[in-house]
Amino acid sequence: MHPSTLVVILIFASSFFFHSTNASGESIGDSNCSQPFTDMFHEKNLTKCKKLTTLEAEFAWNYRINDTGKLIELEVLVGTTVITSEENGWFAWGVNPEMPRMVGTRAIIGLKLPNYQKPIIDTYNITGDTKRGCTLRPSKNVLRAYDMSVDYNDNTGLFTIFARLLLPAKYYNISSLNIV
Numbered sequence: 001m002h003p004s005t006l007v008v009i010l011i012f013a014s015s016f017f018f019h020s021t022n023a024s025g026e027s028i029g030d031s032n033c034s035q036p037f038t039d040m041f042h043e044k045n046l047t048k049c050k051k052l053t054t055l056e057a058e059f060a061w062n063y064r065i066n067d068t069g070k071l072i073e074l075e076v077l078v079g080t081t082v083i084t085s086e087e088n089g090w091f092a093w094g095v096n097p098e099m100p101r102m103v104g105t106r107a108i109i110g111l112k113l114p115n116y117q118k119p120i121i122d123t124y125n126i127t128g129d130t131k132r133g134c135t136l137r138p139s140k141n142v143l144r145a146y147d148m149s150v151d152y153n154d155n156t157g158l159f160t161i162f163a164r165l166l167l168p169a170k171y172y173n174i175s176s177l178n179i180v
Contacts, residue, residue, distance in 0.1 A: 033058050036156035041077050044162060056082050059093075065169060072167040079160035085152065088114050091159050094126070095143070097171035103128050106142040110150030110161045121150035121161060143167075 033041070033049040041049055041060035049060040060077040076093060083089035094107030105126040112119045122138035123145055130136050144166040152159045 033060065036153075036158055037077075037079050037160075040079070040158070040160065044075065044077055046075060046077055056080055057091075070169055072165075072169050072172055074165045074167060075163070076165070077160060077162045079158045081157040081159070083112055083152070083159045084157065085154055088112055089159070091150075091161060092124075093161055093163075094124075095167065095172065102126050103131055108143065108145060108148060108161055108163050110159065112152055112159060119150040119152055119159070121148050123148075 032051045034051070037058040037060070038049065044060070046060040046062050048062065049058065051058050057078060057080045061075060063072055063074045065072055078091070078093045080091055083091065089112045090109055091112075092107045092109040094105040096102075096105040098104045103126060107124045107126055108121065109124050110119050110121045123140065123143050124136055125139040125142040126136070127134075145163045146165075148161075148163040150159075150161050
C-alpha cells in the first residue's frame with residue numbers, strides 16, 4: 001500500500017449494540033481475537049471481543065446500563081494492523097442512532113501522522129456535507145466520549161482506538177450492531 005493511501009475502516013452501529021454468541025449460545029470472549037489484541041483488551045478490563053475478518057479489524061467492548069436505565073456506559077477498543085509504521089492513515093469507529101449508514105454517524109477517528117509523530121484522536125459528526133466532499137472537522141459534543149486514546153504499537157503493528165462513552169439508551173438499542 002502506498003504511504004499516502006488513507007486506510008478506511010469505519011464501523012458504525014444503527015441501533016447500537018449486540019450480544020454475540022457462538023453456536024452453543026455462549027457469550028463470545030477473546031477466543032477469536034489475535035493474541036496482541038487480546039492482551040490489550042485484557043489490560044483495559046474488557047470482556048468481549050470479535051475479530052472482524054473482512055474489515056481486517058478487531059473489536060472489544062464492555063457495556064452496562066446505568067442505575068436509572070437512561071444511559072449506556074460503553075467501553076470500546078478497536079484495532080487494525082492494516083496501517084503500517086511507515087504509513088499515514090486513519091482508523092474510525094462510530095455509532096449512528098438512526099440507521100446503518102455513513103451520514104448521521106458520530107465517529108471517533110484516530111489519525112496516524114507522518115514522521116512517527118504521536119497519533120491524534122477526536123470526535124466527528126459525519127454529515128451529508130462530508131459525503132459530498134466537504135472538509136471533515138472535529139465536532140465537539142457529538143458523543144459523550146471520555147478517556148479517548150489512540151496508539152500505534154511498533155512491536156505488534158496494531159493501530160488502536162480506545163474510548164469510554166455515555167450513550168442515551170432511548171436512541172441506542174444495545175441488542176443490535178451493524179458493521180458496514
